[in-house]
Amino acid sequence: MAKNIEVKELLEAGVHFGHLTRKWNPNMAPYIYMERNGIHVINLYKTVAKLEEANEALKKIASSGRKILFVATKKQAKDIVAEKASKVNMPYITERWPGGMLTNFVTIRKAVKKMASIDRMKKDGTFNTLSKKERLQVERLRAKLEKNLGSISEMTRLPAALFVVDTMREHIAVKEAQKLNIPIFAMVDTNSDPRPIDFIVPSNDDASKSIEVVLAHITDAVAEGLAERKSEKQSEEEGKDAAKNEKKAKKAEKTGAVEEAPKVKDVPEKEIKTKKEEAPKKKAPKKEAGTEADDLTKVEGIGPKISEIFQNSGINTFGDLAEKSEDELREILTDAGSKYASKNPASWPKQAKMAAKGQWDKLEEWQESVKGGIEE
Template identity: 60%
Template sequence: KINTQDLLKAGVHFGHIARKWHPNMRPFIFMKKGGIHIIDLSKTVVKLNKACEELENIVFSGKKILLVGTKDQAKEKVSYYAKIANMPCVTERWLGGLLTNFTTIRKSVKKMNNIEKMKKNGTFNTLSKKEKLLIDRLYTKLYKNLGSISNMNHIPGGIFLVDPNKEKIALSEAKKLKIPVFAMVDTNTNPNEIEYPIPSNDDSSKSINIILKYVSETIQKAS
């Protein structure tokens, strides 16, 4: 059950400086205090519940949720909760075509997995020093970009964005493929672009943490 007091303690209600607001966020703003917009947490609870219900349906049907957060405050949290929920994630740069050119991306993932197999079964040790060096370099590059999505064998059933303003390419690729988008929307974001917007502070690591905690628990329950 979502606890409003916990959201309050985590600072989920703190929005952006009022002059940076997006007018479509008006229904989710409680008041303006000290030049900062304050998010109405009762609306956050409603939207978070709705998002969690749909996430549960998607995961229950056997599909994956791709968690995305490449800003500094989000990286560690996204990686942590994706691991717990056994879901793919992106915390480094979003690779253009990750969704829209998924077949090519999967080929690169297979290449990475094959190198891992070579290292496990001893084939790697039979190679020359130069070959080992080249393969190691390739593996490092592939793992940095694709290691966290190696368990994503199909297009995900949904995508969760910590900050849609920061993850514009991910958002547009998901929309192009009609993948349901779940996202934390701060007061400077257009919620109408998101199918399942969750009004919340997307700049504080405590706020990101608590929203991801609820999302992760929902996914684990449905898995």
């Protein structure tokens, strides 16, 4: 969690020092505490309130997975911004602001792709085929692109917000962001106009200590937002995994986890009967053979098609099937086609006899003890 912002900490870093009174912007009047020795003093209590407000907004943007572009081209802010922004993996501009960086983003992306294509040339060996002069030109171009655009190489689309140090110096960046309705967060000194800024942080934008303290709080909030996003993703993945496992478990219940159940031949008969009473399988209803057709598919080895063939031959019940010999059944199957002639009906009358007598437990035990209803 981001640490609390203390007025004392800001005071020690000199965040309260403004510009000379003759250089002030009247729109900054609400944030000025007093004038001392010809210099305006910023109200740090308002700075704390505004900084907390900006932190909350930036935290939300970071947690949504969007990028925040940090801009600071002044000498005393360059290294600080580069260090703090890279820690939270956010893009930054610390050299000159390339005109059209936001409003002509497609062209900027082309320049970044050019840099990537030069890197590919070096990897695949194309670079070595160039002449010495061409290699030197390509190297210079690569160095220039890296210097100006290297920090935004991962920014594949427009940023969700802009954080600016010194709005007067970075006025082009502010205007571009305004044109595209991109929220602007900025350190605003007493000589700057706060009106174009969406989230202002009234502060000294010239002293490196002041810039470092403010940026430390800003990047802490961004880091917190990124951590929230990471934890949300993890919980989502865990939820998906749990749903998958639950689905698999339900599927296993439906299909009946037969693989885990012990085989009949390895377990005593009494134990088998007890287990069957606890978790009975789907059984055919107990009924004696009569004039109504029985479900012949309950006999291991007989499918719906063979059942239909037998019914067409006058075998409608388990009793009818039990009376038939193996040769008679084989003849019926052969007449039905070569597809069915290969079937082995040897055990079908025996199974049908048990089914006709309603001995379903006995039939089921027998079917489990043989492979595919065929006795060895």
